[in-house]
Amino acid sequence: xxxxxxxxxxxxxxxxxxxxxxxxxxxxxxxxxxxxxxxxxxxxxxxxxxxxxxxxxxxxxxxxxxxxxxxxxxxxxxxxxxxxxxxxxxxxxxxxxxxxxxxxxxxxxxxxxxxxxxxxxxxxxxxxxxxxxxxxxxxxxxxxxxxxxxxxxxxxxxxxxxxxxxxxxxxxxxxxxxxxxxxxxxxxxxxxxxxxxxxxxxxxxxxxxxxxxxxxxxxxxxxxxxxxxxxxxxxxxxxxxxxx
Amino acid sequence: xxxxxxxxxxxxxxxxxxxxxxxxxxxxxxxxxxxxxxxxxxxxxxxxxxxxxxxxxxxxxxxxxxxxxxxxxxxxxxxxxxxxxxxxxxxxxxxxxxxxxxxxxxxxxxxxxxxxxxxxxxxxxxxxxxxxxxxxxxxxxxxxxxxxxxxxxxxxxxxxxxxxxxxxxxxxxxxxxxxxxxxxxxxxxxxxxxxxxxxxxxxxxxxxxxxxxxxxxxxxxxxxxxxxxxxxxxxxxxxxxxxxxxxxxxxxxxxxxxxxxxxxxxxxxxxxxxxxxxxxxxxxxxxxxxxxxxxxxxxxxxxxxxxxxxxxxxxxxxxxxxxxxxxxxxxxxxxxxxxxxxxxxxxxxxxxxxxxxxxxxxxxxxxxxxxxxxxxxxxxxxxxxxxxxxxxxxxxxxxxxxxxxxxxxxxxxxxxxxxxxxxxxxxxxxxxxxxxxxxxxxxxxxxxxxxxxxxxxxxxxxxxxxxxxxxxxxxxxxxxxxxxxxxxxxxxxxxxxxxxxxxxxxxxxxxxxxxxxxxxxxxxxxxxxxxxxxxxxxxxxxxxxxxxxxxxxxxxxxxxxxxxxxxxxxxxxxxxxxxxxxxxxxxxxxxxxxxxxxxxx
Ligand SMILES: Cc1cc2nc3c(=O)[nH]c(=O)nc-3n(C[C@H](O)[C@H](O)[C@H](O)COP(=O)(O)O)c2cc1C
Ligand code: SF4
Ligand code: SF4
Numbered sequence: 001x002x003x004x005x006x007x008x009x010x011x012x013x014x015x016x017x018x019x020x021x022x023x024x025x026x027x028x029x030x031x032x033x034x035x036x037x038x039x040x041x042x043x044x045x046x047x048x049x050x051x052x053x054x055x056x057x058x059x060x061x062x063x064x065x066x067x068x069x070x071x072x073x074x075x076x077x078x079x080x081x082x083x084x085x086x087x088x089x090x091x092x093x094x095x096x097x098x099x100x101x102x103x104x105x106x107x108x109x110x111x112x113x114x115x116x117x118x119x120x121x122x123x124x125x126x127x128x129x130x131x132x133x134x135x136x137x138x139x140x141x142x143x144x145x146x147x148x149x150x151x152x153x154x155x156x157x158x159x160x161x162x163x164x165x166x167x168x169x170x171x172x173x174x175x176x177x178x179x180x181x182x183x184x185x186x187x188x189x190x191x192x193x194x195x196x197x198x199x200x201x202x203x204x205x206x207x208x209x210x211x212x213x214x215x216x217x218x219x220x221x222x223x224x225x226x227x228x229x230x231x232x233x234x235x236x237x238x239x240x241x242x243x244x
Numbered sequence: 245x246x247x248x249x250x251x252x253x254x255x256x257x258x259x260x261x262x263x264x265x266x267x268x269x270x271x272x273x274x275x276x277x278x279x280x281x282x283x284x285x286x287x288x289x290x291x292x293x294x295x296x297x298x299x300x301x302x303x304x305x306x307x308x309x310x311x312x313x314x315x316x317x318x319x320x321x322x323x324x325x326x327x328x329x330x331x332x333x334x335x336x337x338x339x340x341x342x343x344x345x346x347x348x349x350x351x352x353x354x355x356x357x358x359x360x361x362x363x364x365x366x367x368x369x370x371x372x373x374x375x376x377x378x379x380x381x382x383x384x385x386x387x388x389x390x391x392x393x394x395x396x397x398x399x400x401x402x403x404x405x406x407x408x409x410x411x412x413x414x415x416x417x418x419x420x421x422x423x424x425x426x427x428x429x430x431x432x433x434x435x436x437x438x439x440x441x442x443x444x445x446x447x448x449x450x451x452x453x454x455x456x457x458x459x460x461x462x463x464x465x466x467x468x469x470x471x472x473x474x475x476x477x478x479x480x481x482x483x484x485x486x487x488x489x490x491x492x493x494x495x496x497x498x499x500x501x502x503x504x505x506x507x508x509x510x511x512x513x514x515x516x517x518x519x520x521x522x523x524x525x526x527x528x529x530x531x532x533x534x535x536x537x538x539x540x541x542x543x544x545x546x547x548x549x550x551x552x553x554x555x556x557x558x559x560x561x562x563x564x565x566x567x568x569x570x571x572x573x574x575x576x577x578x579x580x581x582x583x584x585x586x587x588x589x590x591x592x593x594x595x596x597x598x599x600x601x602x603x604x605x606x607x608x609x610x611x612x613x614x615x616x617x618x619x620x621x622x623x624x625x626x627x628x629x630x631x632x633x634x635x636x637x638x639x640x641x642x643x644x645x646x647x648x649x650x651x652x653x654x655x656x657x658x659x660x661x662x663x664x665x666x667x668x669x670x671x672x673x674x675x676x677x678x679x680x681x682x683x684x685x686x687x688x689x690x691x692x693x694x695x696x697x698x699x700x701x702x703x704x705x706x707x708x709x710x711x712x713x714x715x716x717x718x719x720x721x722x723x724x725x726x727x728x729x730x731x732x733x734x735x736x737x738x739x740x741x742x743x744x745x746x747x748x749x750x751x752x753x754x755x756x757x758x759x760x761x762x763x764x765x766x767x768x769x770x771x772x773x774x775x776x777x778x779x780x781x782x783x784x785x786x787x788x789x790x791x792x793x794x795x796x797x798x799x800x801x802x803x804x805x806x807x808x809x810x811x812x813x814x815x816x817x818x819x820x821x822x823x824x825x826x827x828x829x830x831x832x833x834x835x836x837x838x839x840x841x842x843x844x845x
Contacts, residue, residue: 049744051784061783066600085780092749169304171311177742182304
């Protein structure tokens, strides 16, 4: 067996470099290795909630986005067992909310949908939960439909750390967990959220939508009609604003 | 790693929350919200805004905290707010009758709802730690134990008459701790101050060395080496250090800390002060589960006595540079807050979402500073070790597991209660001692632990065999194990913090699948389904709750396959019950006649 160098890790047998402070995810993406993820967005602090990026490091299962790369790590990522678990987790996210892909404005631009394609998911497998979740159409420019929220926390982090507005939070326990708006009314209209904010556009699914943009880009020419989630995942990055 | 906190954490504000010179002095966000809940029977929006501005935190943080903890509500609860424990030992189903339904019927209350006149609400809550006291409930937060049909009948009258609970029979609120077996820690009481005097005499290095040499490991479940933990914390850079006692005792079937807090609080505080002396902390917290709030006045008195004796506060035992004091923070109904990093989040006035680990609390704990979190029993053991020495401690127990373990034994046995044994005792011995005959199975370590079949009763209680935080549940032959699994699955689905997908959704799916099998709609595929789901929840989840939530199902499938298979349907069966699905339509139309039902042939 080959040995791994002082500042390298090995993912599925491929040796890649890392710099101290990088997570397994950081190192992998930098080296062009895709580890499936939904709640991670390079440039934002990682959260570790979706668990799609769980890999095996030695005999431990760890989330790549929140685990530091360490010299000599032997990591398994693209294995049938891990991809089966990822498919099951994606199915869980589908049945937990109300996902209406064919009629959703996000279709073709949706990461959950793209992840399902990437993993070869053919059905929901589990019984639907059909939750009742509040819709907030109060904002003139932005729609919040919690029915499709996957609780990825991206809008929360984007608003807090990039937009510096702290518009969102996740409240509640277990499957009661839900997105709340940081205003006395709890309504988006009373928040400072703007259409140009990162928090308004980062949503991976159709939970936060910009109004009056419906089907501007025709189906067939949308993001994941043109590329796979693997390709997007390797490219995207939030630019930090000044002072960060 | 940059993202330690789900909410931006502002140490200055958080420190202010605890600062005694602050007008909100003694107040913690959870305590403030508790007071509001008491006053209005819920937490109305204006009160949330008020709290947010008082504590100078985002309103969304207050809303998230209110939504997270079971004992807070945004809808008014009844003037008599009754929560039955749903534990397999102290729950409303532990006897012959369904006491919850009985009370609901007699008082005309829908479970989980508040009666229209606002007089009473009745619901259920996870184990309240009264497992040796019979069926139990909390009324306005105070435990009533030893429930039976008789008491329920009297309660109906008391509630209907609006009799304040202060005037309810005093005996109802008494809990008697029965210790059936005493060993190292429960035989002799330490003289107050003896551990601290010895520590001051020998110095902090030597005190730590003795703890390290004793082989003491954490008593809360995970069994981490206590001496190592203290040493890591002491060595970690930081501007302050903290000592936290985990008195959350949320694992169903565990009630040994309840005894320790009531009878040995002084030794606990001394153990915490010892730790403070070793690591150089000035501040400590006891995180007390909300279910044990009734112990608070007693604990406050014991704290005051300790201060008077010079064992807490400034210049402990006259030592110029040794200041240490303890605050008690009371939780509000969330099992996950027993997980040490969730506990710290809760201490910081946030929802109990487990942090990313590493970094561990020993380096980045409360307010990001080095923090030791130990179980109640661990601190008490440390005090005894300091007085009696490491050899005394190591003489008891087994090679991997030094000393003794205090067990809370409950379920189908003649003598439920507290048993202290040296590590290495067999399950069979415990069962003999507690008068358990005709045992079908034992659940050791609570629902998160291990299910043992009689073939395994020769196994021993030790860190390298069957480990337990203290819970030992006995199930007799007459018990339906499937009902037990269903109960446990409901527990985890209810207590999952909701942060990560596999646990948040997976625990619901496990619950639903077990419901299906129980209701006679399970088929052979459900067995494979449970196995697969169980493995995903176990391996892909973020924290210990998810890692252990499926253990009971996986154990059951392996050791008691018949429990599941005999309930399966031999032919194709719809997972979906059409008639059941129409229940809500029947409810809306106030119909329940034959024509409103499908033919269920
Ligand atoms: C879901 C969950 C619940 C826990 N509950 C408790 C508890 O109620 N009491 C406790 O002492 N430890 C509990 N723990 C373990 C703590 O995280 C931690 O390991 C312990 O408090 C450390 O103290 P010790 O080393 O003295 O055992 C829990 C862990 C998990 C994952
Ligand atoms: S609204 Fe969108 S970005 Fe925000 S938590 Fe939900 S899914 Fe994630
Ligand atoms: S495993 Fe469960 S309790 Fe732990 S973080 Fe995930 S959802 Fe929360």
